[in-house]
Amino acid sequence: MTDVAIPSDVSYPADGFALFPDRSVVAMRVNGELKDLAAVVDETDAVEPVTVDSADGLDILRHSTAHVLAQAVQRIKPQANLGIGPPIQDGFYYDFGVDEPFTPEDLKAVKKEMERIVREGQRFVRRVVSDDEARAELVDEPFKLELIGLKGGSADAAEGASVEVGAGELTIYDNVSRDGETVWKDLCRGPHVPGTRMIGNGWDITRVAGAYWRGSEKNPQLQRIYGTAWPTKDELRAYKTRLEEAAKRDHRKLGLELDLFSFPDEIGPGLSVFHPKGGIIRYEIERYMRERLLANGYEVVNTPHITKGDLFMTSGHLQWYADGMYPPMHLDALHDEDGNVTRQGQDYYLKPMNCPFHNLIFRARGRSYRELPLRLSEFGSVYRYEKSGTLSGLTRVRGMTQDDTHIYVTPDQVKDELTHSLDFVLQTLRDYGLNDFYLELSSKEEGNPKFIGDDALWAEATETLREVAEGSGLELVPDPGGAAFYGPKISVQARDAIGRTWQMSTIQLDFNQPERFELEYTGPDGAKHRPVMIHRALFGSIERFFAILVEHYAGAFPVWLAPVQVVGIPVAEEYAGYLEDIVRRLRTSGVRAEVDHSDDRMQKKIRTHTTQKVPIQLIAGEQDRSGGTVSFRFRDGTQTNGVPVDDAVSLILGAIEGKTLVDTAEDLA
Structure with a gap:
């Protein structure tokens, strides 16, 4: 941690606004603890700035944007009950108890209201409250009241609840208008950016989904609005570009296209x-x-x-992990002719x-x-x-x-x-x-x-x-x-x-x-x-x-992992036998190789196997057969022609042994 010298012209108690006037600073760390820039510090404190582009700074920005989202929803739907709104990787969400699911029109209205709140320049102001004071102020928020009851260390029973309550004091954040009026408030541990204008325009609402309160199907289903927030509009655009690329790499999509795996309904969800x-x-x-x-x-x-339940009682998993386990199977009980139990059964667990x-x-x-x-x-x-x-x-x-x-x-x-x-x-x-x-x-x-x-x-x-x-x-x-x-x-x-x-x-x-x-x-x-x-x-x-x-390689695996490592494509069917001899030699060395004997024309065969992301295609015609060579074609469309068969086999085996990612002719040079 860096000690920041407090300027001599700042009187005590000083605050982070005076210490860090830089607009990129959204909070500060005081003696190791994250705090708002409005927090009071002492001259003996070790203080360091938290910039918006740091991991902590991004979380603070996103959590603050989640509060703006929640305020916007309650402006449009005053009866909406507040759940929780934590930052998550690349964004945030907020859960709401509403009578009807949000429509696309609702989300458009929420986004416009969020833009208005950002422009209003509201300040985030932290207040310490007692449990009773929090209950009185949030009497119309049943989920918040439940979180207050979880205070003291068990709040992790609700995913993301740590942003609301912990083992220490309760705090409420007021959103205060420029004329000093509290226009909205939320139970929250903070910290937050100083004001809504610091949120800027690098944010967006991304989607809405259902989510059970505290992750339990026994509880009410809430509406969860997801969003993303970044320091600048350019970073938001770059993020959306990454999302587009991620969608192309989605393993569920590629798993279907490349015939890798499936989740049959007959087996059950989550079982592949x-x-x-x-x-x-x-x-x-x-x-x-x-x-x-x-x-x-x-x-x-x-x-x-499977095992008897006693094993997981000894390990502690039944005490601490039972909700994540399948229900027990009660086995080994014996009954007499009258149905009386002669031997008690036991619980077995997967x-x-x-x-x-x-x-x-x-x-x-x-x-x-x-x-x-x-x-x-x-x-x-x-x-x-x-x-x-x-x-x-x-x-x-x-x-x-x-x-x-x-x-x-x-x-x-x-x-x-x-x-x-x-x-x-x-x-x-x-x-x-x-x-x-x-x-x-x-x-x-x-x-x-x-x-x-x-x-x-x-x-x-x-x-x-x-x-x-x-x-x-x-x-x-x-x-x-x-x-x-x-x-x-x-x-x-x-x-x-x-x-x-x-x-x-x-x-x-x-x-x-x-x-x-x-x-x-x-x-x-x-x-x-x-x-x-x-x-x-x-x-x-x-x-x-x-x-x-699958997603890292976008389905285009290095040769050693590719399901089909080499496919032979004859210029005409009369050259298929020549390629079969080469493929047979490769198979003897453990290579997953085959010859395409389909009736498709050569160019369609090339397109098909390129789409299937086969790393190496071997093409042979009369010149190759008479010269004892073969031509390589790679995933990017580049080719290397007239390679002697012995050299071709050595290159392929070397790529497999070296775990090489072969996409271009240069990769195998």
């Missing part, structure tokens, strides 16, 4: 099937990952898909994660410190009852395969093993073609009962992860409150080909499960000791990683 072309890509993803695991000292295990099973493998026999680190790895199928409204192609599913590893180490091995795991993760992701990373450090939120275990162990684990993350040389972004219930984690965030950020690998420290499962190893002193557990997932899930790669 992979078609042959998608299946071979998935096979290659997993095959290479298994090679890397075995080469780096990991051991392969396998566990069942597993939502693999870690409890791996703990049982560790505990199956005595362990020595000489065996540690013990790295147990599994491509394990897990099942999570995601809400239907949150499902999204392969990125949010109910059935998935996790590349799950759990590593058991002695306390003095923790830091080295974390470093080894992070290096392994980053190198492997680079091999799949992702190269632009930063890290997130997710820690616990003080006072939140969601997080279990000893505070001192949490602090030690968090600091160790911080040291490892900083040692990587990558940018490190804090994520307070984002930890799993059992321990802190590092998340690898990867930017794709169009600059979008995806959470990829996670590395989590866990002092709690070894305690709950009473895991032990014999140390060099002959005594029993408790291991430390590291959870490490490279992809999160195979399905989600598959979707990310």
